[in-house]
Amino acid sequence: MDNVKIAVDAMGGDNAPFEIVKGAVDAVNEFGSNIILVGPQETVEKELAKYTFDKSKITIKNATEVISTDESPTNAIRRKKDSSIVVGLNLVKNSEASAFVSAGSTGAVLTGGTFIIGRIKGIERPALGTCLPTVSGFTFLLDSGANVDCKSTYLLQFAKMASVYVEHVMGVNNPTVGLINIGAEKEKGNALTKETYELLEGSELNFVGNVEPRDIPFQKADVLVCDGFAGNTVLKFAEGLSSALISIIKDEITAGLYKIPAAFLIKPFKNIKKRFDSEEVGGAPFLGLKSLVVKAHGSSKAKGIKNAIKQCEIFVEKDIVLKIEEQL
Amino acid sequence: MDNVKIAVDAMGGDNAPFEIVKGAVDAVNEFGSNIILVGPQETVEKELAKYTFDKSKITIKNATEVISTDESPTNAIRRKKDSSIVVGLNLVKNSEASAFVSAGSTGAVLTGGTFIIGRIKGIERPALGTCLPTVSGFTFLLDSGANVDCKSTYLLQFAKMASVYVEHVMGVNNPTVGLINIGAEKEKGNALTKETYELLEGSELNFVGNVEPRDIPFQKADVLVCDGFAGNTVLKFAEGLSSALISIIKDEITAGLYKIPAAFLIKPFKNIKKRFDSEEVGGAPFLGLKSLVVKAHGSSKAKGIKNAIKQCEIFVEKDIVLKIEEQL
Missing domain, CATH: 3.40.718.10 (Isopropylmalate Dehydrogenase)
Structure with missing residues (x-):
C-alpha cells in the first residue's frame, strides 16, 4: 500500500490529539500505513515525539482551526477553511490522500464530505x-x-x-x-x-x-x-x-x-x-462519495483509529468506488 | 364499580381460553369486577367450571368465530361478524360493556375498535x-x-x-x-x-x-x-x-x-x-376511541388479563374519554 495515503483528523473526538496520533503511529508500525496527520503543526509534532516509528510514513498537514461538535456543520465548513476537517477533506479532493478519517463532529464530516469531495455520479444520497x-x-x-x-x-x-x-x-x-x-x-x-x-x-x-x-x-x-x-x-x-x-x-x-x-x-x-x-471496526464509512470518508466514534481510542485506517486501505485497494459505480 | 362491566375476549392470544378465563376470575375475586366473557358458550362455561367465584359477576356472551393473527384485519372484521373481537366491540358500542380487553390479533382489535366503537370527535388518529x-x-x-x-x-x-x-x-x-x-x-x-x-x-x-x-x-x-x-x-x-x-x-x-x-x-x-x-400493566390502551379498548400482549397470562381489566375500570371510573375531549 505504498502509494495509498490516508488523511487523519488529529483534532477530532473526545480523546484528540493523544489517542488519534497514537492510533496513526500504531497503524504505521502494524500495517506499514502511510498517513497524513491533519492538525496544528506544533501540537501534532509534540504528540509524535512520544513514539518510535518510520518517520517517512507520517507527514503533518498544518491546520490551525478545530470544528467543535456544537457548531452548525454547514456554517463551520463554510467559515473554518483552515480546520482539520476542511483541510483533511481537501487533501482527498486534491488527490494528495486517498481517504479521510475523523472522530470529530459527525455533521461537519458528512456535510464537508458531500460538499468538498462530492458524490459518485448517480448516487442520490451518500449514507x-x-x-x-x-x-x-x-x-x-x-x-x-x-x-x-x-x-x-x-x-x-x-x-x-x-x-x-x-x-x-x-x-x-x-x-x-x-x-x-x-x-x-x-x-x-x-x-x-x-x-x-x-x-x-x-x-x-x-x-x-x-x-x-x-x-x-x-x-x-x-x-x-x-x-x-x-x-x-x-x-x-x-x-x-x-x-x-x-x-x-x-x-x-x-x-x-x-x-x-x-x-x-x-x-x-x-x-x-x-x-x-465498536473499536474493532474503527468507524462508520460514509458511502457514496468519490472517495472514502470514515467517521470514527467520538470516543475513539488509538485502536479504533488504527482499525479505521486499515478499513480505508482495504477500501482503496479493492477499488470500492468503482465497484459501487458498476452497481448503479 | 358495580355498574361497570368489562367485556373480555376469551379466545384471544396464545394462552386462550385458559389464561384469559382465569384472569377474569382472578379480577372478580380480587377486585370484585363485573365481566362479560366473549367466546363460544360451551368452551367458556367449561373453563369457568374450574373455579370458585361469585357467579353474578361473570356472564358469557356467545361468539362462535375466532379471528387469527394471520388474517387480514379489515377482511376479518368485515366477514367474521360472530367473532369474539367483533361481538366484544359491539357490546361496548351498544353500552352493554364499558371497555374491551383482547389479547388477540392487534390489527383486528385496532381496526375493529376504530370502525365499531369509533373515534372521539376531533381525534385524528387513535394510538x-x-x-x-x-x-x-x-x-x-x-x-x-x-x-x-x-x-x-x-x-x-x-x-x-x-x-x-x-x-x-x-x-x-x-x-x-x-x-x-x-x-x-x-x-x-x-x-x-x-x-x-x-x-x-x-x-x-x-x-x-x-x-x-x-x-x-x-x-x-x-x-x-x-x-x-x-x-x-x-x-x-x-x-x-x-x-x-x-x-x-x-x-x-x-x-x-x-x-x-x-x-x-x-x-x-x-x-x-x-x-x-409487561403483565404488571396488563396491556396497551388504544387511546382516542369513544370507549377504552386494551390490547393485551399475545402471550398474556392470567395476571396480565387481570391487570388489563383493572386498568379498564380505572379508565372508566376517572372518565378519561371526557378528560381527553376537554384537552382537544
Missing part, C-alpha cells in the same frame, strides 16, 4: 454505515443517521452500496440484504418500506425480505437498510439499552441471595464489552 | 400506548404501532391523550412529555419531528424537549411521543435486544473464570424479568 454487533457476528446498517427523510430509491442505493462494501471490505460472499420493517410480511410497514420492498425484490441483490426490529440482534441479514432516522434510533437505543441492562444485571447479581462478589463479574463483562466493541 | 420499563420506573410510549405514517398534528394529540392517561390512570402528577428524536436540539431530526417540536413547545403540555433514543431507558420523560413506525421499532427492538443480551451475559458469567453455577443466577434474572414484566 453512513455502521457495523451493529449481533449474537453471532455483525450486521451492516445503512443508513445509520445521515439522511433523516428518505425516498425508496435512496434505500435501494443504500442496499447496493452496502452489499459492495460488506462483500469486498468485510469479506462476506454474496451478502444477504434485509429491510428493517415493523412486520415480516411484504405488505406491512409505512409508505417508504412498502415501496422499498418492491424495489429490493425487483433488484439483483440477495434480498431476504423484511427484518423485524426484534430480530435485529439475531443476524437475520448481513446488510440492513432503513432511513437514517430509523437507523440512528436503532443504533443509539442499542447503546442506551445495553448500558442500562448491564448495570441492572450487575446490581441484581451482586445483590442476590448468593451475593456473588462484583470481582467475579469483571472478566465476563469485559468479554461482553469486547463483543460489542 | 396505541405502551408502558416501557426504564431503570427507575416506566415511560408511556405513544404511538407504539397503530399509525405508521403520521402528521405532526397527530403527534400533538398523542401527547395530549398520553398526558391525560398517565396522570389519571397511572397517577403521575403533571407528567413530563418528551419527543423521541435523533438529537437533543430543537432543530434536529426529520421533517415530522421538527414540526412536532414546534407544536409541543407551543402547547400547554409539560414538554421537556427531545429525548434521544439512547436516553429512552433512563426515564427522561413520563410520556414519549413518536410515530407508530419509530415506536414499534423501539418497542420490538427492546424485546429482541434484551433477550439477546441476557442470554449472552448468562453465557459469559457461567463460562467465566469463576464458573458461577447457573443456579446462582436464577433469582437475579427472575428479578430482572419482573422489572420488565
